[in-house]
Amino acid sequence: MRIFRQATIKRKMMLISMATTGVALLISGVVLIFNEMVSYRRSLVNSLTVQARITGSNSTAALSFNNPRVAHEMLGALSAAPNIVQATIHTREGEVFARYLRTGERVKPISPPPKNGYSIAANSIVVVEPIILDQEPIGTILIESDLRELHGRLGWYTAIMVIVFSGSLWVAFLLLSRMQRAVTSPILDLVQVMGTVSREGDYSVRASAWNDDELGSLAQGFNEMLVQIQSRDNELELHRRHLEQTVASRTAELADANEQLQRELVERQRAEEQLQRYSGELRDINDELKSFAYMVSHDLRAPLINIKGFASELDLALKDAFPLLEQSLTTLSGKEREQVRFALQQDAPEALGFISSSVNRMDALINAVLQLSYIGRREIRLETVCVTTIVNSILQSLRHQLEQRSVTVTVGELPEIIIDKMALEQIIGNLLDNAVKYLAPERPGRIEVNAYEEADGTTLRISDNGRGIAPGDMGKVFELFRRGNCPDTVGEGMGLAYVKTLVRRFGGRIECESIPGVGTTFSVFIPIQSYSGKEYQ
Known part of the structure; x- marks a missing residue:
């Protein structure tokens, strides 16, 4: 097969045509021989059947009177047919009654067909x-x-x-060797032109159109392709020259742009260095702010404790002094006594109560600031x-709370x-606590x-069907000391500020979507953390 692929087109056409002709002649010859063999066998079977029936009919008397000699004479008539090797007449019981052998043949067993017929x-x-007498079989006759x-x-x-096959192939070879030129010559001419174009790059040569058939159309199409290639080659040459000029111009422009x-x-490097310096300064300032918030919150608690203690002392002193003052009020008029009693029993305790509640409120806010400072400084x-x-x-x-409010x-x-387990507990805890509060x-x-x-991470979504957040308050939900406009809820407004601070420490983000009267959804994205088994800050 490899030799056939590497052969010239002339040889391929000759081989294909000769192979096709040879296969057709061979099939025709085989069919004719097979037909002759089948016809001869059918004719021979018919002839033997007729001879068997005639001989069997002539042998009925010999079988009936048990006269083998007459039967043998009847079988001897078969010697006129040189192709008959042997013949036997058998009785009804299957015993040989008479036999005929061709001259020079020896007795050999015959393999008869299982029933009357032939094999x-x-x-x-x-x-x-069968040998029939009065429509009854009296024996059988076998002829081989x-x-x-x-x-x-x-x-x-x-x-x-x-002989016919060889002569036909020779004639076909002579005819094909001449007729194939009408196909191979235009192709070889086209190959020669193609080689000239390939070697020399000369697109001015043209192939000859021998006939007005497909090969002629191929040569004409090849010539048109050469015309187009030659035209495009000229255009490419013009473009090449123009491109060289453009490249030279652009090279100069690129040189200027490179300098710029x-x-x-250099300026960007300076800006990055300055940005890094500012970033370091900002980090230092942030640390100082955290420390300052911690110190201020810590230092503010001492005056608050003193204020709360002295307010309690004043309350106890008023309660102890009121009986003594009651005795000295007898010198005052009735209206003046009522004014003093009202001031001592209502105004003063009410003012001390306001002082105590304000101190408690300030203490809670200071604790919230301390907690926020701790969150920002705690190791993760x-x-x-x-x-x-x-x-x-x-x-x-x-x-x-969930059972009390029938929450599903x-x-x-x-x-x-x-992630840091404590931080995740604070994030989810604050969001769930808010969801329950504002149902x-x-x-x-x-x-x-x-x-x-x-x-690149995991998004946690916590949704509720609570009161929702007004559009005007959406930008303030993560600010310090911001609470929803719900007087029936308690808190300092620091929960979402804690959550935002913790989420940012992990490089994540928190988003809020809310519709008033429908509900709120908080989405917390936590990126994949680089875990090396070590603490980091």
Whole structure:
């Protein structure tokens, strides 16, 4: 097959045509020989059947009177047919009654067909016919014939087929060797032109169109392609010259741009250095602010404690002094006594109560600032945390409020993430606590907790059907000391500020979506943390 692929088109056409002609002649010869063999066998079977029936009919008397000699004479008439090897007449019981053997043949067993009819072997045909007398079988006759005449005919036909096959192939070869030029010559001419174009790059040469057939159309199309290539080659040459000029111009422009870029890079490097310096200064200032907030909050607590203590002392002193003052009020008029009693029993205790409540409020705010400062300074310890366990633990601590408000909580499939466990508890705890606080009292509460894993982190979503947040307050929900406009809730307004601070420490983000009267959804994205088993700050 490889030799055929590498042969020239002339040889390929000759081989294909000769192979096609040879296969067609061979099939035709084989079919003719096979037909002759089948026809001869059919004719021979018919002839043997007729001879068997005639001989059997003539042998009925010999079988009836048990006269083998007459039957043998009847079988001897078969010697006129040289192809009959042997014949036997059998009684009804299957015993040999009479036999005929061709001259020079020896007795050999015959393999008759299982029933009346015939069987064909490689070198012989056996015919079996019953001998009938008064419509009753009285015996059978077997005649065996050889196939030498058939083999001789087949040999003769085969020799004729070989002669015809060889002569036909020779004639076909002579015709094809001349007729193939009409196909190969235009192709070879086209190949020669193509080689000239390929070697010399000369697109001015043209192929000859020999005929007005497909090969002529191919040559004409090839010539048109050469015309187009030559035209485009000329255009490319013009474009090449123009491109060289453009490249030279652009090279000069790029050189100027490179110089400008180098200057910008130097300026950018300076700006980055300055930015790093500012960043370091900002980090130092942030640390100082954290320390300042901690110190201020800590130092403010001492005066508050003193104010609260002295206010309590004043309250006790008024209670102790009132009986003594009651005795000295007898010298005053009735109206003056009432004014003094009102001041001592109502105005003074009420003022001291305001002082005490304000001190408690200030103490709570100071604690909130201290807590925020602690969150910003606490070391983070990364570990693998099961979010489901954290959520279930927080919901267990809120079970009383959830049952009191008939809240339905739905927790989806939550993953395990790498994070600081205490920080995650504070994030989820504050969000769930807010969701419970701001549920609408006029309808059953519903809270949903879900998580969605992304390529670079995990998003936690906590949704409720509470009161919602007004559009004007959406930008303030994460500010310090900001609380919803709900007088029936308690708190300092620091929960979401804590959450935002913690989320930022992990490089994440928190977003809020809310519709007043419908509900609120907080989405917390926590990126994948680089966990090395070490603490980081």
